[in-house]
Amino acid sequence: xxxxxxxxxxxxxxxxxxxxxxxxxxxxxxxxxxxxxxxxxxxxxxxxxxxxxxxxxxxxxxxxxxxxxxxxxxxxxxxxxxxxxxxxxxxxxxxxxxxxxxxxxxxxxxxxxxxxxxxxxxxxxxxxxxxxxxxxxxxxxxxxxxxxxxxxxxxxxxxxxxxxxxxxxxxxxxxxxxxxxxxxxxxxxxxxxxxxxxxxxxxxxxxxxxxxxxxxxxxxxxxxxxxxxxxxxxxxxxxxxxxxxxxxxxxxxxxxxxxxxxxxxxxxxxxxxxxxxxxxxxxxxxxxxxxxxxxxxxxxxxxxxxxxxxxxxxxxxxxxxxxxxxxxxxxxxxxxxxxxxxxxxxxxxxxxxxxxxxxxxxxxxxxxxxxxxxxxxxxxxxxxxxxx
Amino acid sequence: xxxxxxxxxxxxxxxxxxxxxxxxxxxxxxxxxxxxxxxxxxxxxxxxxxxxxxxxxxxxxxxxxxxxxxxxxxxxxxxxxxxxxxxxxxxxxxxxxxxxxxxxxxxxxxxxxxxxxxxxxxxxxxxxxxxxxxxxxxxxxxxxxxxxxxxxxxxxxxxxxxxxxxxxxxxxxxxxxxxxxxxxxxxxxxxxxxxxxxxxxxxxxxxxxxxxxxxxxxxxxxxxxxxxxxxxxxxxxxxxxxxxxxxxxxxxxxxxxxxxxxxxxxxxxxxxxxxxxxxxxxxxxxxxxxxxxxxxxxxxxxxxxxxxxxxxxxxxxxxxxxxxxxxxxxxxxxxxxxxxxxxxxxxxxxxxxxxxxxxxxxxxxxxxxxxxxxxxxxxxxxxxxxxx
Numbered sequence: 078x079x080x081x082x083x084x085x086x087x088x089x090x091x092x093x094x095x096x097x098x099x100x101x102x103x104x105x106x107x108x109x110x111x112x113x114x115x116x117x118x119x120x121x122x123x124x125x126x127x128x129x130x131x132x133x134x135x136x137x138x139x140x141x142x143x144x145x146x147x148x149x150x151x152x153x154x155x156x157x158x159x160x161x162x163x164x165x166x167x168x169x170x171x172x173x174x175x176x177x178x179x180x181x182x183x184x185x186x187x188x189x190x191x192x193x194x195x196x197x198x199x200x201x202x203x204x205x206x207x208x209x210x211x212x213x214x215x216x217x218x219x220x221x222x223x224x225x226x227x228x229x230x231x232x233x234x235x236x237x238x239x240x241x242x243x244x245x246x247x248x249x250x251x252x253x254x255x256x257x258x259x260x261x262x263x264x265x266x267x268x269x270x271x272x273x274x275x276x277x278x279x280x281x282x283x284x285x286x287x288x289x290x291x292x293x294x295x296x297x298x299x300x301x302x303x304x305x306x307x308x309x310x311x312x313x314x315x316x317x318x319x320x321x322x323x324x325x326x327x328x329x330x331x332x333x334x335x336x337x338x339x340x341x342x343x344x345x346x347x348x349x350x351x352x353x354x355x356x357x358x359x360x361x362x363x364x365x366x367x368x369x370x371x372x373x374x375x376x377x378x379x380x381x382x383x384x385x386x387x388x389x390x391x392x393x394x395x396x397x398x399x400x401x402x403x404x405x406x407x408x409x410x411x412x413x414x415x416x417x418x419x420x421x422x423x424x425x426x427x428x429x430x431x432x433x434x435x436x437x438x439x440x441x442x443x444x445x446x447x448x449x450x451x452x453x454x455x456x457x458x459x460x461x462x463x464x465x
Numbered sequence: 466x467x468x469x470x471x472x473x474x475x476x477x478x479x480x481x482x483x484x485x486x487x488x489x490x491x492x493x494x495x496x497x498x499x500x501x502x503x504x505x506x507x508x509x510x511x512x513x514x515x516x517x518x519x520x521x522x523x524x525x526x527x528x529x530x531x532x533x534x535x536x537x538x539x540x541x542x543x544x545x546x547x548x549x550x551x552x553x554x555x556x557x558x559x560x561x562x563x564x565x566x567x568x569x570x571x572x573x574x575x576x577x578x579x580x581x582x583x584x585x586x587x588x589x590x591x592x593x594x595x596x597x598x599x600x601x602x603x604x605x606x607x608x609x610x611x612x613x614x615x616x617x618x619x620x621x622x623x624x625x626x627x628x629x630x631x632x633x634x635x636x637x638x639x640x641x642x643x644x645x646x647x648x649x650x651x652x653x654x655x656x657x658x659x660x661x662x663x664x665x666x667x668x669x670x671x672x673x674x675x676x677x678x679x680x681x682x683x684x685x686x687x688x689x690x691x692x693x694x695x696x697x698x699x700x701x702x703x704x705x706x707x708x709x710x711x712x713x714x715x716x717x718x719x720x721x722x723x724x725x726x727x728x729x730x731x732x733x734x735x736x737x738x739x740x741x742x743x744x745x746x747x748x749x750x751x752x753x754x755x756x757x758x759x760x761x762x763x764x765x766x767x768x769x770x771x772x773x774x775x776x777x778x779x780x781x782x783x784x785x786x787x788x789x790x791x792x793x794x795x796x797x798x799x800x801x802x803x804x805x806x807x808x809x810x811x812x813x814x815x816x817x818x819x820x821x822x823x824x825x826x827x828x829x830x831x832x833x834x835x836x837x838x839x840x841x842x843x844x845x846x847x848x849x850x851x852x853x
Contacts, residue, residue: 084775086497087475089508090705090798091776092594092717093499109474111481112500115594115717120477181602206480206503208596210722214569215603218744317478329480329503334598356606387472388479410478 097294142232154198165351205328237283280323324454375453485682530620542586553739593716625671668711712842760819763841
């Protein structure tokens with residue numbers, strides 16, 4: 078057994094919250110945590126490449142209870158939730174989920190949750206790292222809409238990888254295998270109330286189990302582990318290698334409040350022609366017409382294998398005097414893909430420099446590197462998560 | 466030199482931001498960071514008791530650039546900012562600051578920033594850990610008020626301790642010594658633009674220097690260190706021991722969105738009779754009339770010295786069968802005060818159990834302990850930060 082992680086390295090006092098699975102993650106030998114939505118997020122139990130291989134070939138379990146929910150209910154919940162996002166939620170059935178953006182008046186991106194529609198007027202938003210609970214409460218104030226907005230006792234875990242299908246089948250029966258992408262099932266595991274969704278942050282086959290009773294986290298964790306024991310199930314952190322291969326974005330770095338959907342390749346999220354109103358409508362129409370000024374480009378970075386970037390790496394345009402040239406943007410995320418044998422990632426650059434084939438230069442901790450704008454996703458585009 | 470802190474223990478990728486002082490804090494041997502407002506907050510360079518002694522007797526420097534600012538400008542900035550807080554801002558002059566609460570419609574506390582009034586219609590909120598930028602943008606949407614809300618390039622550091630006066634005098638001249646509590650001075654240090662406030666999170670004499678150009682963080686840090694070298698100036702984390710002695714609350718644990726000002730002893734913040742409107746007015750009037758149902762009590766916990774709590778410790782009422790009794794609340798923060806020789810802290814309990822002298826029982830990691838409700842602050846009440 079490795080020594081238990083020393084939480085005092087990343088916390089002082091009891092301000093940051095622990096997940097219902099926290100004790101299980103510590104016991105499983107979690108070696109690092111980060112902080113997300115004011116909670117601890119387990120990021121690593123093993124070497125990152127070993128975790129990547131487990132995800133590609135087996136089944137992995139991630140404590141992502143940091144994906145806090147905002148629950149919206151009340152007579153005007155549909156209209157209000159539709160206001161929060163540029164997607165047309167009239168196309169989202171009860172029992173269905175959608176990947177959505179939460180928008181600001183200037184077209185900025187507040188968050189990119191998975192939305193679940195549990196009833197005509199009952200929604201959950203499984204959040205990335207920003208206080209949408211506060212944003213939604215602010216928006217509701219003078220909206221004239223009758224809604225209740227709160228954080229329910231709901232804590233997701235992800236079960237990802239090709240063998241995840243068998244694990245959820247054993248736990249929840251054959252019905253769960255019928256789930257289409259982004260649909261969900263409300264069920265229970267011998268009385269532990271859960272929602273099971275066909276979603277994930279990996280590009281692999283995967284599911285999320287949303288625990289609806291925080292007092293039963295370790296119990297659920299143990300049941301999931303037991304169900305996958307003979308399949309080699311392992312707790313891991315989310316894999317940045319795999320999610321970058323899949324072209325998945327990480328809110329807070331690949332997109333922020335400073336970005337609009339068109340800059341980051343998510344313009345398809347904006348349903349301009351919908352009947353309902355939504356925040357940022359005018360700004361997004363203008364940006365769509367004019368085109369975004371900068372774009373998040375897929376990039377391939379030359380040279381030896383790079384570790385995942387810990388800061389934004391400056392990007393320069395090519396041409397004479399390149400290395401001394403002006404910084405035109407920055408790499409948001411980049412990492413070496415073992416199976417591609419290439420360094421891949423994203424760079425936020427002026428739109429003119431985001432054209433496929435554009436040559437760039439990136440300042441990495443290992444020195445200046447050549448880079449090229451390439452398509453994303455990087456791996457098996459047909460197999461990546463559909464736009465739904 | 467101690468080994469450089471391994472940031473991969475608490476970060477994955479470049480999502481979380483680094484302070485303008487970050488490189489200086491690493492070089493100074495910072496041994497742990499936590500995350501606050503999506504940024505890294507240095508929490509410790511030395512033993513916590515050694516840092517406490519430095520704060521009590523010398524001068525300490527804290528990188529608190531995590532206190533992100535929300536800047537509110539525009540023709541209706543006064544009216545809008547006054548809406549956000551239950552305090553009457555008509556009593557806040559230009560050049561003056563106030564400790565304020567940001568309120569929700571139900572009376573809940575969204576944040577407890579220091580507000581600075583830089584102009585008639587120009588405000589900064591130096592935030593605790595929640596996304597008030599998003600909340601304020603949400604509130605503004607349908608408010609009908611003409612405001613601009615953004616995060617400016619402003620990064621505070623705290624200079625705290627009895628010798629801080631001499632340090633800021635050397636840096637900024639005698640004028641800064643004339644500052645009354647919560648007032649501020651806009652100035653520069655050989656061209657480095659700053660705002661100097663007489664504020665702090667320590668109960669000691671102290672100042673904050675708000676850097677207004679993030680590219681000059683290390684330069685400012687080095688200047689401050691140089692100015693205090695012969696006084697034994699040291700970088701430290703904020704001291705939980707000292708702030709608890711002073712009765713200062715930590716947003717996110719001692720008070721949260723679930724609490725109203727009356728529960729946490731901040732009812733004096735609510736100016737019911739003001740001319741302007743504010744969010745939560747009706748709810749706070751009702752709570753003021755009825756009295757809060759629970760209260761944050763000062764508590765003294767018996768027995769050997771306790772380390773700062775890392776989780777909420779359950780609190781039980783006294784009486785027969787005490788140890789098996791129902792949990793009636795929890796300790797939010799508690800720590801041993803070396804100079805008092807006592808364990809002190811706060812417990813959120815039903816109002817009837819918050820009466821001075823009430824006996825409680827607390828489940829600590831070291832076992833069940835007797836506790837008593839006592840007045841707060843715990844040290845030199847007359848000398849603690851005035852209510853302004």
